[in-house]
Amino acid sequence: MSKPVVAITRPKDRAQKACEIVEKLGGKAFLAPTLDLKPVNTDSLKELVKRKDELDWIIFTSPTTIVSLNKFYPDFIKTLNCKLAVIGNKTGKLAEKQGLSVDLMPDDFTAEGLIEEFKKRNITGKTIGIPRTASARAVLPEELKKLGNTVILAEAYKSLFPMDEKAVKDLISKIENKEIDAITFTSPLTVENFFEIVDDKEKMAKLLSENLLTVSIGPITAKVLDKYGIAYIYPDTYTVPDMMELLFKTLNEKSNR
Template sequence: MSKPVIAITRPKDRAKKACEIVEKLGGEAFLAPTLDLEPVNSQSLKDLVAKKDELDWLIFTSPTTIVSLKKFHPDFLKDLNCKLAVIGNKTGKLAEKQGLTVDLMPEEFTAEGLIEEFKRQGITGKTIGIPRTASARPILPEELEKLGNKVILAEAYKSLFPMDEKAVQNLIGKIENKEIDAITFTSPLTVENFFEIVDDKEKIAELLSNNLLTVCIGPITAKVLDKYDIANIYPNTYTVPDMMELLFEELNR
């Protein structure tokens, strides 16, 4: 019996673990990143670093933020005199690897989950730094400001259109030829960029609904798939391992 082929669309530098899980669970990973990430030493990041001592809270929403700070401002991560909030296990583990203490990680690994936790704890009147990508959704800083906090946003990395468009075109061909058993999406941009490259969007959306299993990491990404009328599933815990476990459970039914 041939191994199921699972398409991985997440950025290449963050796809290794996903590919390893696919192979461990008995599948074959096909990597076609529909999003690339590039750390940047923006002026806003420099400004945030300069205000290190003013911060009451620092929020890391992804591992790439930590990678960027470590690359451009390694001293910033030393002797942080503020509380740290993170979204997601992977981000938390990388922060701890840098010797940082994670004070808050919401049960739901989304901006909304973190906002609810800040509300529950009554965190207000604080200065909060959020280094992230400029293309991130605005809900986190907006809601934290509504709670009476001062938010300092900084661009720590860029979310780029796929640099290897040929790999995505190859994926589309494999989807049309029924050579892909399941596809995974780990952020709204992985979906949007994929459909930017697709010519016949209606046809591919129908194939993703009816000819293969479409799995995403959580409800925020699912909303974008819903926009294209693509049937999809996501795990109760929004992590890559949980997403893959769910995927193989469905395939093995």
């Protein structure tokens, strides 16, 4: 049997691990980023850095936040004197590499999971910094404010439309020609941007449901797939390794039927 071809739609600078896992599990990765990330030094980020000593908590929701802070303010992370919450193993590991201790990481790697942990601990009346992308969902800052906290929201990076549109069009062509066995989506924007480039959205949704295996990293991304009427699976733990394990397990089960 030939190696299954798995499409990776992650931003290029965050796709290497996913591609390596695909190869390790016996597949062939096809990289077509439907999202690009660009660190930016915005006024809101400058304001957060200026108010660093007011912070009781800071929340890192992705590794790109840390990359951006290190790029523009190399001393910021080293001199943080507050508690740290993170979403996801990868973000936590990168923070620890910077010499930080992670005080809170929810088992459910979503904003909702983190909010639940803040509620359980009755964290209220605190000043919380959240550097992230401006296109992120509003649920995290809104719910933390409802708990009686002050939130300093800062744009640390931009989520951009894919810069290599040709790669995405190549992916669309390969899907139509049945050259892709599975496709993975790791954020709502990876789905939205993909369908922005697709001409016949209904036809593509049918192909993703019937001709290949569509895998979401978790329930938040899955909601966007629901919007397009696409059949999908996602793992119990919302990480790239767990997503790939589930993908290959499912493909193997299908081939053994």
